[in-house]
Amino acid sequence: MQNKRFTILSILIVLVLLAGALSGCAPAATSAPAQPPATAPAATEAPATTAPAATSAPVELTFYYPVAVAGPITQIIDGYISQFEAANPGIKVNAVLSGGYGDTLTKIQTTIKGGGTPPDVAVLLSTDLYSLVDANAIMPLDDYVKAAGGDTFTSDFYPAYLANSNYQNHIWSLPFQRSIPVLYYNRDMFKAAGLDDTKGPANYAEMVADAQKLTKPDGSVWGIEISSDGIPYWLFQSFVIGNGSNVFTAANKVTFDTPEVAQALQDFVDLPNKDKVMPPGVLLWANMPNDFVNGKAAMIWHSSGSLTNILKQAKFNVGVSYTVGEKGYGAPTGGGNLYMLKGIPADHQAAAWKFIQFMTSVDTQADWSIKTGYVASRQSSYNTQAMKDHIAQVPQAAVAAAGLQYAGPELATHDNAQIQKFLGDAVQAALTGKSTIADALKSAQQQADQVLSQFSQ
């Protein structure tokens, strides 16, 4: 009898556990019918027909943004959202801090793959364009741009920044948090070495000559430090663009294995190996600002986005100039754009465009630039009173924007992360002596060609 009761009890426990386990996976099954749009992503207009009933209710937008620079970014973004909501009573924006650029892209791609609803607007790398188009994840903004004034609207954006938004005769994004590598130099050290501290080197030869005068033989000060870790291709592009060339010509065509690129890599490798003005090996991106503000390096190449932080920490006069190649100044652009995601309801689309317009407006861009150190994406931002006052106080802030005239597009192709790694690996292999410049570039070109051969344009 006792035994029997035990048996029944055990069975009951098992059943309860089983029920629990089944209910654990049940929500997926029950919620599936609740969201028919997800099963029919092609029918983007379908939700719009059901939407009119809800026109009086506020449209709730979801906005993903990554944080890529130091500073109180969340507070600043929340401030913009309150301003936007106050001006547009029918729209509510839920801003989601989504990690770094990579995390944000991953989140969105996995959401789309899993059949979920992506955010309405997201800040993603300007170079993610082709991956996003390939994944059918974003919407072209042509109609909205046309309605906003077409060319008269876009002409105010810096052309170098807008270059990353065009593909197949569509405009896919608007530049939001954009940067450019610049050359930071220690003006006090320049003076002490008998150099003109009012301007940085105008080309590669001048930079090497300056660096030789600045380098202390005991190893306590290096003339220059250029990072080759994390995204090595980026600063390397400065050398190439400064040599009057670039590393790609189309979304499916890279030009790694050319004499100009080889010369640029030779210039990079010469700094530690031949001229001994830079520490050998791969230098970490995160260490460069520390080395600079602590007087270990007299010059560094780093993102314009580090300006605020460097000025805050340096106890000497900081000069800002442009990165250089053999023929003069040259730099790639960098940073993130605002994208509208595919598969969002029509009423969301209109609201999302309003939000994108607000975030890229002249005043928002001026304020964003003042508070973070990003380059404002619109030329008129530099004519606002707020920006003029800021530049009067921090003249270095004007340098990066003026440098855009020397800028070329950042390496952006299909399968971007992989292509960027091939070039980055080649740069690191040459710098660490693991292979010769010619071999490194040749192998990078072959690997990239193999991947890109799958894309027709």
Add this chain to the structure above:
Amino acid sequence: MSIQTKISNSTERRSHFWAAALPYLLITPTLFFVVVFTLLPLLHVTYSSMFAENQAVQVPKFIGAGNYTSLFTDPGFHDVFVNTLIYVIVTVPVSVFLALVLALLLNRKFRALGLYRLAFFYPTVLPMVSAATIWLFMYTPDYGLLNVFIEFFHIPSQNWLGEPRLALIALMILGIWKQTGYFMVFFLAGLQGLPHDIFESAKLDGANILQSIYYITLPLLMGTTLFVTTIAVINAFETVDQIYIMTGGGPINSTSMLLFDLWQTLFSYMDVGRASAMSVILIVVLLIFTIVNFVTTERRATYE
């Protein structure tokens, strides 16, 4: 009477059925989770590994063993595989050996014993991400702690994470430092469970310390050693946080290991097919290790 028998027969049969079914019912919940969260994903990943699915091929396309052949002919994947093996072969024995030595040293009574035990155990408590960040500063060229230390002995400052020949070593040092204290605790527990009389009689028979360690302590600690080794091997294959924080797999591929490369392939390159094939390879490697470990453990059990 006959009715009575019938009833008793049927209850007997019923209880017989329940007795046979009960074990299966009892393992059902576990089985359910194993099937849903281990077995099905395993089959699914094996299935996806036979398809091309990446940024160029948005709709999966069957390519058979294509992902595997491309992996095995890829020099980058070869580097990753070799790095993983080196990491396992170096960190596992070194940290297990150091942990044993530390445990033997700390398994006695002396001043500030607790302090020493705390000091050696402390790295375990730190999350790997914080530990990696701390070591990132220690490895900084010129003014990093480690370089200041070796310069004291007139060894020139090294760019630990920036030289392909040093970067993996730097990661292995961190890995060993991080887990040795944890293993030491297991050995300490093992040592404290050993009977005293054997050591006493060995002492009476004239065995010195090394002899009693070699002939008595080590064989008796075999179970702990096997357990610790298993954990160490799993840790080694699971190495990913410190790579992410410290080197990103570079310079070139010198610190990239299986799990990190897998993560990068899936989430940076969005290459589902290739990442699936890499998962299968990782699973097979771990399976081989588990079988080897299982067989040796069994042998030890019969030996004892």
